Amino acid sequence: MIKGWTGKRLRIDLSLQKAWLEDISQEVLRQWFGGRGLNASFFSTHFQSPVSPSSPENPVAFAVGPLTGTLAPCSGWTSIASFSPLSTPPIYGFTWMPGYFGASLKGVGVDQCVLQGKADRPIYLWIDDGEVRFEEAGHLWGKETTETTITLQEEKEDRNIEVLCIGPAGERQIPFANVIHRLSWTGDYLGLGYLFGIKQLKAIAIRGKKPITLHDPKQFLNLCLNLEDRIQKDRKVQKLKQGGKLPFLSREGETMIKEGTGGLRAGLAKQWSAFLKTCVSSREGCFTCPVNCGRNIQHQESYFRGIHLEKAWHLGPQVGVYNGEWTLKLHHLCQSQGLDPFLTSSLLAKIMKGSEYAPLSEEDLRQTEHIEDPGEKAFIILQRIINGGRKEFHLPARPASENKHLDALADIISFCPIVVKHLTQRTVSNMIDLIYAATGYFLSKEDLRDMVRNILRVESRLQNMGLDANDHSPLPLPGESQTSEILRREERNNESTAQRTTS
Amino acid sequence: MSAISVIPERCTGCQACEMVCSLSHEDACSSSLSRIRVKKWEEISLFIPIVCQNCEKPPCVDVCPTGARRRVSETGAVVTDEKQCVGCKSCLYVCPNGAPVFHPSTKRTMTCDLCKGRPLCTEICTVGALSYIRERDVSMEKKRVYGQVFLQAMKSR
Numbered sequence: 065m066i067k068g069w070t071g072k073r074l075r076i077d078l079s080l081q082k083a084w085l086e087d088i089s090q091e092v093l094r095q096w097f098g099g100r101g102l103n104a105s106f107f108s109t110h111f112q113s114p115v116s117p118s119s120p121e122n123p124v125a126f127a128v129g130p131l132t133g134t135l136a137p138c139s140g141w142t143s144i145a146s147f148s149p150l151s152t153p154p155i156y157g158f159t160w161m162p163g164y165f166g167a168s169l170k171g172v173g174v175d176q177c178v179l180q181g182k183a184d185r186p187i188y189l190w191i192d193d194g195e196v197r198f199e200e201a202g203h204l205w206g207k208e209t210t211e212t213t214i215t216l217q218e219e220k221e222d223r224n225i226e227v228l229c230i231g232p233a234g235e236r237q238i239p240f241a242n243v244i245h246r247l248s249w250t251g252d253y254l255g256l257g258y259l260f261g262i263k264q265l266k267a268i269a270i271r272g273k274k275p276i277t278l279h280d281p282k283q284f285l286n287l288c289l290n291l292e293d294r295i296q297k298d299r300k301v302q303k304l305k306q307g308g309k310l311p312f313l314s315r316e317g318e319t320m321i322k323e324g325t326g327g328l329r330a331g332l333a334k335q336w337s338a339f340l341k342t343c344v345s346s347r348e349g350c351f352t353c354p355v356n357c358g359r360n361i362q363h364q365e366s367y368f369r370g371i372h373l374e375k376a377w378h379l380g381p382q383v384g385v386y387n388g389e390w391t392l393k394l395h396h397l398c399q400s401q402g403l404d405p406f407l408t409s410s411l412l413a414k415i416m417k418g419s420e421y422a423p424l425s426e427e428d429l430r431q432t433e434h435i436e437d438p439g440e441k442a443f444i445i446l447q448r449i450i451n452g453g454r455k456e457f458h459l460p461a462r463p464a465s466e467n468k469h470l471d472a473l474a475d476i477i478s479f480c481p482i483v484v485k486h487l488t489q490r491t492v493s494n495m496i497d498l499i500y501a502a503t504g505y506f507l508s509k510e511d512l513r514d515m516v517r518n519i520l521r522v523e524s525r526l527q528n529m530g531l532d533a534n535d536h537s538p539l540p541l542p543g544e545s546q547t548s549e550i551l552r553r554e555e556r557n558n559e560s561t562a563q564r565t566t567s
Numbered sequence: 568m569s570a571i572s573v574i575p576e577r578c579t580g581c582q583a584c585e586m587v588c589s590l591s592h593e594d595a596c597s598s599s600l601s602r603i604r605v606k607k608w609e610e611i612s613l614f615i616p617i618v619c620q621n622c623e624k625p626p627c628v629d630v631c632p633t634g635a636r637r638r639v640s641e642t643g644a645v646v647t648d649e650k651q652c653v654g655c656k657s658c659l660y661v662c663p664n665g666a667p668v669f670h671p672s673t674k675r676t677m678t679c680d681l682c683k684g685r686p687l688c689t690e691i692c693t694v695g696a697l698s699y700i701r702e703r704d705v706s707m708e709k710k711r712v713y714g715q716v717f718l719q720a721m722k723s724r
Contacts, residue, residue, distance in 0.1 A: 133596060134586065134590070134596040135583065135586040135590050135596055164582075171597065210610055213609070213610070214610060223606065223607060223608060224606065224607055246609050248609075273597055273598055273599035274599075275595035275596065275599070275600055276595060276596040276597060277594075277595050278590075278594070278596070281594035281595065282594075284590070285587070285590050285591055288587075288590075289587075289690070292691060292693070296693060305693075345612070346576070346579075346612050347579050347694065348580070348612065349580075350581065351581060352582060352586055353581050353583075354581075354691075354693040355693075356579045356581065356693070369609060
């Protein structure tokens with residue numbers, strides 16, 4: 065019997081309005097593990113060449129790992145993959161989303177959920193403990209994300225269900241639209257809002273409460289408590305916990321100021337972050353997270369639920385807006401309309417600098433020319449882009465990851481990359497122990513490394529097939545020097561693992 | 568006697584308490600098996616952990632037709648005796664907090680048993696929303712916060 069995982073894939077066809085379960089064998093699970101790995105495996109077995117993002121057969125796949133939905137700390141992330149509309153020709157794109165959606169998906173009893181097809185009218189999905197229903201979403205169409213979320217929860221008479229929805233921007237099929245989960249979390253750099261909009265899928269409401277069984281529950285409990293304790297004592301994590309991402313953010317800001325990128329002004333940036341600090345009202349965290357690095361903002365009697373400071377940075381100094389209030393308004397607009405804050409920021413930055421005009425009509429340009437306050441200007445421009453209905457945007461790709469091995473490692477287990485990155489004590493052996501207690505499958509470090517490499521290879525092949533589908537030549541293996549820092553660090557002091565393996 | 572003190576303002580809704588409760592009592596992870604439940608209103612960032620408060624005059628004990636609800640003398644927890652419980656759900660209806668939950672597979676009710684004097688949910692809660700403290704200290708935190716407000720007001724006069 066499969067433990068830790070559920071061994072099921074939920075396939076949903078929106079055209080036929082049918083949903084069915086598929087088995088995922090233990091071998092496949094052990095080879096691809098979960099999250100990003102499962103998604104890469106699904107796409108590589110089902111697609112020889114990329115399909116158009118707007119076609120019905122383009123799947124949107126959500127996947128979780130063996131530790132998702134359990135007590136394992138920081139394991140609340142979900143991996144999402146699809147052929148992305150953000151580039152031409154379309155390529156395989158993947159992203160990850162923090163929050164509670166993954167845990168609910170696991171609670172439904174599936175490791176992966178694949179959406180295909182295209183509804184003929186606006187619908188939303190209601191997934192209730194394994195039962196999937198396709199419900200009319202006519203009354204939700206056009207509503208902002210907050211209203212959609214609350215309306216769905218009130219309709220189902222359960223405020224504890226999780227909702228993943230798009231806003232008006234997604235309905236208008238703006239390429240950089242996004243999905244919003246719990247009014248706060250997003251899956252960025254994939255154009256998910258566009259994909260949902262094309263499929264006429266307004267939202268996914270999910271309630272998953274099925275028990276997740278584990279190989280060795282007692283051991284798992286002890287390991288989790290130990291790990292939780294170690295995370296608490298880690299100095300870097302304590303910093304993250306106390307200040308949210310703000311200390312890291314200002315450091316990033318300082319380097320940017322030093323390098324002179326983006327024409328940042330140090331004094332104003334400081335004022336800007338000081339203002340945001342005064343608005344922080346409470347903390348927020350993902351499923352079973354002991355760190356809670358998110359912050360909620362309360363400003364002028366209204367809640368801007370879940371402000372993620374790196375997003376605020378992108379909608380603040382990054383686009384030349386040093387007025388904290390306008391940053392909050394921009395952030396709120398992105399949140400309620402369902403826009404990707406990073407892509408919005410890069411687009412706005414170009415428009416504000418005057419190097420890009422395509423998204424705006426001549427009328428828009430005339431109307432916004434005279435506005436002096438950069439914050440107000442950015443806000444009005446963004447509103448006009450949302451309502452303008454233009455589709456041609458030059459959007460950047462996701463910035464290259466600092467350590468793609470580490471990111472991939474975090475992502476296949478659906479761990480939080482932020483915590484994994486900032487942690488020195490949480491080593492690979494902790495993860496291996498946890499995985500063993502959850503699934504009964506003992507991985508060696510080499511297995512884990514091979515798995516990460518294999519997944520990166522498959523992903524790279526999936527992404528390259530947009531250029532030449534016939535090229536199946538073996539891809540170069542990442543060099544030893546590129547091997548993730550955490551794996552190397554682990555190798556240097558791996559006595560504990562070695563001892564345990566021999567005993 | 569000690570009690571679980573809940574400070575909802577601090578709760579971030581991470582559900583770690585639910586997971587540790589179900590894992591330690593039922594050997595599986597699910598909020599449906601947990602004796603503590605977090606209710607959420609995300610648009611105003613309000614999360615309230617609901618757990619049995621082990622009342623001094625527990626109405627669930629009075630209403631239980633089979634005498635399955637009783638107080639454990641060592642910890643002061645009011646628990647359900649699974650052998651006597653018939654699953655009539657009377658305690659669910661009568662509880663002022665809505666704390667008892669219905670076990671989905673055994674079909675008996677269950678409430679917090681204080682983990683035999685060491686509640687794991689209070690240990691796993693890193694934001695201090697749940698704590699296991701002496702009963703007479705339960706309102707201490709509120710008093711301290713109020714005191715500080717008062718202090719500020721006096722200083723700024």
